[in-house]
Amino acid sequence: MSKRPLLTLCCAVCLSFATAQHGWQFHPSAFAGFSQGDLGTYGLLKANLAFTHGPWSLGPGAGLDYYRFRTIPLFVSATRDLTSSQRQNAFFVWLDGGLNLPWYKRPLPDYYYYKSSFHSGPWLSIGPGFRWRLSRSHPQALFFTAGYTYKKLKEIQTSGYVCNDPNSCNLFPDRYAYAYLNHILVFCIGLRF
DSSP: OHHHHHHHHHHHHHHHHHHHTTTTTEEEEEEEEEEETTEOOOOOOOEEEEEEEEEEEEEEEEEESSSSSSEEEEEEEEESSOTTTTEEEEEEEEEEEEEEEEEOOOOOOSSSSEEEEHHHHHEEEEEEEEEESOSSSSEEEEEEEEEEEEEEEEEEEEEEEEEEEEEEEEEEEEEEEEEEEEEEEEOOOOOEO
């Protein structure tokens, strides 16, 4: 089974489970932040459609990750409160896991002919967070999270002609596969609606 149908199936199961169970409440969240790694600092956006029950939250999510190559992570997010859910503020841990879809096209130089295509890979993010409820009577809350992200992509490059002079082109057919594995620290602020 390929990765995309499997991820779609997981999201559908999460949604049907959450809507069928008594006591589950729908609380979508949106996050903005930055990623920090060996290659610098980049922006990050995430949103998830969480269903909460007691100390647990579960639901599908999507994001926009600019670290190294722009990608769209599609994931299932799970959160567990570490303190009582009756309190105004709460510490929690979160885990996001899914597929990292490429949204990047390599610029091609004029003098060298090759094709480049990026392929999806796994995406995993985990860490602690702090939730500050804005009101005791409403579920709106601010989130502050820090964590670790594992982001992987694959690139296939197929080379062809090298033309330094339009009258003489040399054929050098080759195929190269590159795996880009990134270990990143992430810091986000978010809002639960």
